[in-house]
Structure formats: C-alpha cells, structure tokens
Amino acid sequence: MTCADRPLPPAWGSWARRKKEDDMKTDTLRYRLLDAQLSLAREKERSVILLLTGHAVTHKGQVVNRLNHWLENRHTEVHALGPSSEEQSRPYWWRYWRRIPDRGRIGIFIHGWYGDALFARAERRLSAGAFHDRLEQIRHFEAELAAEGVVLLKLWNDIGRREQRHHLVELQQDPDRSWQAGPTEWQRHGQHAIIEAIGKTLRDDTEAPHAPWQRLSFREPGEQLSRVGRALLDVMEAPPDPPATTLAALPDELPGVPSLRRADAAVEERLDKAAYREDLARGQARLARNAREIARRRIPVVIAFEGHDAAGKGGSIHRVTAALDARQYRVHRIGAPSDEELALPWGWRFWRRLPVDGRIAIFDRSWYGRVLVERVEKLASKAEWQRAYGEIRHFEQQLLEHGGVLIKVFLAIEKDEQLRRFEARADTPHKRHKLTDEDWRNRERWDDYQRAIDEMFARTHAPGAEWSLVACDDKRRARLAVLEHVNERLEARLASAV
Template sequence: MLKDFVKQDYQTGDELKNRIKEERAHLAALQMKIKEAGLPVMVIFEGWNAAGKGALIGKVIRNIDPRFFKVATMDRQPSEEEKRYPFLYRYIKEIPEAGKFRFYDTCWMNEIVNDIIDGKLNEEEYQKKVHSINVIERQLVDNGYLVLKFFCHISQKEQKKRLENLESSKDTKWRVDKEDLKQNKNYEACLDVFERYLDDTNESRTPWYIIDATDKKIAELEVLQFLNQGIDIALTNQKMNVPILQNTFPMEKITKLSEISLKDKTLTDEEYDKELDRLQKELRDLGNKVYRKKIPVIIAYEGWDAAGKGGNIKRITEALDPRDYVVEPIASPEPHEKARHYLWRFWTRLPKTGHITIFDRTWYGRVMVERLEGFCSENDWRRAYNEINEFEKELVDFGAVIVKFWVQIDKDTQLERFTDRQNTPEKQWKITDEDWRNRDKWDLYETAIDEMIAKTSTTFAPWYVLESVDKKYARIKALKIVIEQIKKRL
C-alpha cells in the first residue's frame, strides 16, 4: 500500500487555492447536515512522525463550529491504570456523540505498531489486536458511524529534513525526541510494519486513505476531498440496512424457558442459612484471590420483573470487600449514552483487573426491551446478537470471567409478587405502571428471551438460568455458579 503509493498530480498556485477554498466551504455546509442527521464522524490521522498530522487537523477543524467537534490526542502509550482494562477501552471512551466530529491525533494503530517495533508484541497478540480493531471499526460503521482513516506519508529524506529543521530552533527543538530519530534511522523497518498493519486493517467499510504529506496544501486538499466525499456518501446511505452477519461462535445447548421446571426448586430455611454461610465464606476468599491475581469479573443479571435479582445480587455482594466491586443498575440510557453506540455505556463501566462489576440489567436490553418497544430497528436488534458475542469474546480474551444469569419465575409468581408490592406501603416504590405493561407482553418477551439465549449462550459466556420461585434456592445456585466459574479461571 505505502510502497506502491503514487503521488497525485495537482496543479499549484491559484488553482490549488481555489480547490481548497471550495472543499472548505463544502465541509462548512456539511456540518449542519451532520447535526440534523445525527451522523457521528470519526476522523483518524496516523502517519510518520513529523508528517504534519497535528497541523492537518488544525486546518480541517477551522472550517467546523467548535461546538461540533473534539480532538483526542492518543499518541502516548497506555498508562499502568489503562493497562488494567481491555486494549480498546481507552479508545472507545473517546467515540463521538451523534451529530458530532471526533478527530484523533493517532489512534489504536500507533500503540500497536510502536509495540511491534519495540519488540513488545508477539505474532499472536498482534493478530488478536488487529482482529479486535477490525471488529470494532465494523461495528461502529454498522451502527451509523462514519470512520475515516488517513495515513500521512512522507519519504525518509523529507522526514529527516523536517526533524533537522525542528532541532535547529530552540523553540521547536523540544518537539524532537529519540523516538523520532529512531524512526527515521530505521525507516525501512518501520515502513514494513506500517505496510502490514495498513493491509491488515484496510476493510471495504473502513478503507485507508494514503495522504501525500510532502506538500502541506496538497495534503489539506486531499483530506478535505476524502472527508467531504465520505460524509456525502454516509448521509445518502444512512437509512440503508446493514447485512446481518452469521454467528461463527461455538454455542451451548439451550432449553426454552417454558421447558424449565420450577417444581421442587426449594430450600428449607435451615438448608439455606447453612449453605449461604459456607458459600459466602468461600466467595470471600476467592474475591481476595481474584484481586491478588488481577482477574476482572463480570456478573450480568437479567430476568423477569419481581424475579428477585436485587436480593440475589445482595447475597453475592455481602461476601465481597466493598472496595473491590461495584453494582451497576442499568436503566434507560441517558441522552449522552443514547447518542453513542449502544455498547458504549457498558464499555465505560467495565471492571479493571482484580475488580468485580455486577450489572443489574445489561446490554441485552438491545434484544429485549429495545426490540419489543421499537426503540431500535429490526436490523439493529437482529445484528446485535453477533455484536454482543463479539463484545463478550473481547472481554474473555482479555482474561475476564463472565457469568450471565437469567432469573426465572412463572406468571403466577410474578402476579403474586406484584400484588404484594402494590399492597405493602414500604414496597410500593418497587412497582410501576411499566411493570404491569411489560407483564401484558409476557409471551412476546418470552419469545425474545428464548431467541436471545439461543443466540448468545456461547461456550465462553453461557447463560445460567436461576429458578427463582423460591428466592433462597436461586441465591444459593447463583453463589455456587459464581464460585465455580472463578475457580475454573483461577
């Protein structure tokens, strides 16, 4: 890609100035269309050190209302704190809201190629990270993002000249460090690494645009042309359905909810108290080991309203050091969350290594409530099964333990608990009109849940059903499963 790069032949002088002026005006006009259409735009600049990435960003953003963009500088290596999260975590935190731009002065490419050049990344890790990048870039585009990737290319001779010019002035000398000089000295070796990465991540939905950065005006024109063209096409194609990818993950055998027996799934108070004490002590010890060995744990709860999720969660948290866990109650997305990829609000709530996050409702809302209440399109929720599996695989590959619970009761038990809540003053806060409306759609929800479990119960993150007509039975079962899964990981 870089080795075969052929410079474009542009006229200079007034003709070049006029073309840049036209493209600037076009971009200025497009920003309101982006806002009205709710199109989030990610513009990633990569390239050689001293190629002028920062200056290019500065020229482009002059044509955009400052309220509609932010610039993220990601050229540093991850901090020790950031290394305690999945590789993509710090980048996904920075994705833009709908209707806004986010410009990246380097992004995930920079971290990977630097690690390869420094010998910190082996072949298996490289392949894994490249796969993660291709997956997240595809997911972003499928969920309505425009992702544009520019590589600013200059020759070894040009890079050396620019570095020498910077070093010649005391005001700019500080901008040249040993990494810049090392890159220029090892230009051919770096070129091979760049070339491979660009080839491995040059996907049809997110292609690379190689920018001739030797001449700054030509570079600006090329970026503006590709940016405007990309926005025009994205606005035209915004309402088009995205292909539904076939699941390629190994799945667990599942049972429909209606076929799960709830009979005889009970415990006496004596059995419950004895088991609860024993299992909580065991989980407390495992929690300390998880912290010491820096293993992240994710426990995800879904279930029928009034099934007993809250009490179940409480019996797990009672056993844990309060400094090492957090419970995330998931409600309807806030405006800033709704304006981003639907998984963004879960990416940003992930536990760091050694910590435990318990989700009271999860990303599966996409294929349940959002599906049934029409909060997303059919294409969106059908596509989500595979996207969720990819998300969970990313977390498991990072080293996380994922335990997913569906808390199961029957309609009669739910009615009994709803009625009790409604008639008991201190419990009335637990029952809402929405709970009754959801109950009316029980059969529709059951169909959606069966499909959800069938399509997302992977071998690496299977679903566990907690029979909760007797809440005590469900609590003990949950504790046993969490303990078993942590032990397996240890």
C-alpha cells in the same frame, strides 16, 4: 506577508503564504467544509472520526492544526495522547470508547488505535497472532461505530525512506523545529521498511466501505491539507452506507446452551429455612474470601443479572453483595439512557460502567436489554437488535482478554408463579414499589420474551461468557444456586496462573 525578525510558527505560516496563490480554491473548500460541519452539528445524527497514521515526520501535526483552524473548533476535538493509568486498568478499548465524539462533533485522532497496533508490532511488543487478533478487534470496533452513525475516514501518511531522512536532517538543522526530529522519529526512520510492510497488512485487513483508507503521499503541508480537506468533505457530504447485518441461522440443537424451551420444570421440594440459612452462611463466607483474593490480584469482575420480572433479581443480588466489602463493588441498574448516552454509540453505556481492575460491577439488567425488552417492545429496530449479538460478543470478549471474569445469570420463573408473585407484591406495603404497569405489560408478551431469551442464549453463550440459567420458583434454592455459581466462576479464575 512576512515577518522579518522572527520565524513564523508552523501552524499558519505557509498557509498565509499560499493564500495569495490559490486563495479562491482553498476558500471554497474551506467554506464547504465549514458548511458540512455546521449541518453535522445542527442535525446531531452522525459524528465523524478522522484518523491519521503512518510514517513519522509527514506533517500530520501541522495538517491537523490547520484543518482544526479551518473547522469550527467548538465542535471538534483532537486526540493524540497515550493512555492514563485509569485507562490502563481497564480493557483496551475503553480508552477509545470514552473518546468517541458525540453526535454532531468531529474527532480527529493522530495514530489512535492504528498507531498502537502498528508500533507495538514494529517493536515486537505484539506477536503476529496478537496483531492479527487486534486487527479483527479493529474491524469489529469500526463496524459497530459505523452502524451507530459514526462516519470514519482513515488516512495513511506515506513517505519514501530517502525523503524521510532528508526531511529529518532538515528539521534537525532548524533550531525552531529540531524538537520535531527526536529519538522516536529517528527510531521510526530506522524501521521504515518494517512500518511499510506492517502498514500494508493493516490497511488491507481493515479496509471497508464504511471505514475507508486513503493514502497521502508526502507533499508540502498546504497541499496535504487540501487533500485531507477534500477527502473529509467527500465522506461528510456522502457518508458511506453502514455495514449490513447478517445473522447466521441457528442449528436446532445447541449442546450445553441453556434454553427455556428445553428446561425441566422444577419439581424439587422447597428448601427449609434452617438448611437454607446454613448453606447461605457457608456460600457467603466463601464468597467473601474469593472477593478479597480477586481484589488482591486486581482482577475485574462483571456480573450481569437478567431474568423474568419478579424472578428475584434484587434478592439474589442482595445475597451476593451482603458478602462483599462495600468498597469493592457497585450495582448498576440499567434503565433508560441519559441524553449524554444517547449522543454516543449504544455500547458506550456499558463500556463506561466497566469496573477498574480488582473491582466488581454488578448489573441489574444489562446490555442484553437490546435483544430482550428493546427487541420485544420494538424500541430497537430489527437491524439494531440483530447486530447487537455481535457487538455484545465483542464487548464481552474485551473484558475476558483483559483478564476479567464475566458471569451471566438468567433467573427464570414459570408464568403461573410470576402471577402469584405480582399479586403478593401488590398486597405487601414495602414491596408495592417493585410492581409497575410495565411488569403487567411485559407479561402479556410472555411468549415473545421466551423466544427472545432462547435466541439470546443460543447466540451469546460462549467460552468464558457462558449463561447460567437458574430456576427461581423456589427463591431459597435460587439464591444458593446463584452464590454457588458466582463462587465457582471466581474460583476457576483464581485457579488460573495469570
């Protein structure tokens, strides 16, 4: 079939020509792929990410167009754009977390996170060290996705330097396709050897059973399509095993790391009201000034509050927010996930709530629920909560690398004091809503929680992500301690040059 008077659009032209040659073979592949996709969409347990990167002018766009035409495009999405300003004012990986396909869907990325690393390194916008760090982030990111049921397939588009030049000249001479050979393509042609070398490091360092690379040599688009289709079908029909979680043994002594087991019982006298009010006023005035400076310098701040039930999280948060401009902060109460959150890997619930630069996100309970309540109440599997430590470190590290401040506070009370507070709550009309059956249930597992909390401290106390353990048996002292800690951390960040 030809159309004499007009050129065929690249998206389907040669497909139609090829159809006569090996109709049967491609049709079979196509239907098997469609079938695999429909199972995926029906079962909604996994999602698929197909990523294409590599050299320029290797038919990536064409192959994606045709593949998309093969698939049921109601369950597919293609991502190939640069970051928006909303994305640039958040930690780097936010832009990819928000684009991860829901369970049941296929996401196709052209270049994606590999393109960022590859071209930034080729153009020396990324130092060797920063490139190395980025590859480590990629390994973490992909392992996390794989563990959460995302099937990954990464394709590297190869082309020889001479062949690339030949193809570029050919494109340039065709008025209908000359826009495909622009300055960027020529620049990347000039960097062929560099891209080749960086590409090798990139593939070697991020190869994993759960996120395999395949190289695609330069062929006619129809042939490339078949190879991509087969590779995709293979991983969809037999998804690789997710990465195993290995949890290092903890040493007995961890200097500097908080611990409930080793904490001294509070013996100080209760603070009297007048002294409390004066110190509170001072601390809040100081916080108001710090927060204005944080806004001016566009530093994002995340404050995570965890603690025993009835330790006084709400009250402490209230004393912090009282000093803040309501336009600058938001309190996120972390409860059960929504169904949109359940359709995505676990981490998305927290990534989506990261503040934009200059704002403060306060978490009333946080991502640590995974290794506390979800662990103790067996809402997460052992593998899930065990790998969460690493995922959490990765998540927190991203905020720090973006220049943010991370403040983690654990509010602790003694078991007897908790009982007194529960009973007091039950007796006070406007506090009764704070006490639920769950609180009483959690209390029954007090010792399990204490162990989980101490392990959390030991595994996630890190530079820039230190835990502050605040004894709350005296509420007034606790609130002042929280304010003092928040102020100190903000001031430490503000004292740094960047």
